[in-house]
Amino acid sequence: MSSEESYRAILRYLTNEREPYAPGTEGNVKRKIRKAAACYVVRGGTLYYQRRQRHRKTFAELEVVLQPERRRDLIEAAHLGPGGTHHTRHQTWHYLSKTYWWRGILKQVKDYIKQCSKCQEKLDRSRPISDVSEMLEELGLDLESGEESNESEDDLSNFTSSPTTASKPAKKKPVSKHELVFVDTKGVVKRSSPKHCQAVLKQLNEQRLSNQFCDVTLLIEGEEYKAHKSVLSANSEYFRDLFIEKGAVSSHEAVVDLSAAVS
Numbered sequence: 001m002s003s004e005e006s007y008r009a010i011l012r013y014l015t016n017e018r019e020p021y022a023p024g025t026e027g028n029v030k031r032k033i034r035k036a037a038a039c040y041v042v043r044g045g046t047l048y049y050q051r052r053q054r055h056r057k058t059f060a061e062l063e064v065v066l067q068p069e070r071r072r073d074l075i076e077a078a079h080l081g082p083g084g085t086h087h088t089r090h091q092t093w094h095y096l097s098k099t100y101w102w103r104g105i106l107k108q109v110k111d112y113i114k115q116c117s118k119c120q121e122k123l124d125r126s127r128p129i130s131d132v133s134e135m136l137e138e139l140g141l142d143l144e145s146g147e148e149s150n151e152s153e154d155d156l157s158n159f160t161s162s163p164t165t166a167s168k169p170a171k172k173k174p175v176s177k178h179e180l181v182f183v184d185t186k187g188v189v190k191r192s193s194p195k196h197c198q199a200v201l202k203q204l205n206e207q208r209l210s211n212q213f214c215d216v217t218l219l220i221e222g223e224e225y226k227a228h229k230s231v232l233s234a235n236s237e238y239f240r241d242l243f244i245e246k247g248a249v250s251s252h253e254a255v256v257d258l259s260a261a262v263s
Helices: 003-015 027-037 068-079 089-097 105-114 117-122 132-139 146-153 155-160 163-167 196-209 229-235 237-245
Strands: 040-043 046-052 059-064 180-183 189-193 216-220 223-227 255-257
Touching: 003 027, 003 040, 003 046, 040 059, 068 089, 068 105, 089 105, 223 229, 229 237
Parallel strands: 216 255
Antiparallel strands: 040 046, 046 059, 180 189, 216 223
């Protein structure tokens, strides 16, 4: 199903109560449409994508543009500045994404500017970031391990309690932070694999770099980064709440704009 067909299916689902699906739509496709529709709303017959903005409780509603010709016209209008000047890729994306949205919008902005001969010398080539944690830490986001996350959630209680009480560890057998432990039905440790977590982390990063199983796109200053919702949710309370609140846990399309975090 193409991008335009997907949006029209969502529009039909949200506006046609008697026949929300096109004839012949399979069951698994219907489920995908229902889940995806949680991120959209229809106003005056026009489909809008609801995008949550960081540090805000409200959602920005962006008009979904279906026609390819209109998409290119909008990119061109956003790219041209006053006095015949040309905006950079980030500026073009910034102006355009304030009001409009469609799947692949960032790539189309990049492709348009690549074809603009006047902009090649001014094109901003940001350095690639190879790791999601490095990218989020650079933005000051709270990407933490589960252990560190628990500590941050208890900031108030730790602040009012004495340092000695808060720092006393529980008396139990020490287990390596990155150790996988196998136990039997009685809870007796049989064997362990200290390198399991490192191996899983390496595989996840390789999958992300190869764009395998990625189900969320992070937008940062006009740059697009693929990631896994489950990994982000497991390491960040912000992403966990975001995906659950917007029904995007299993949505066909999840996009998070983090540009405001660095502005």
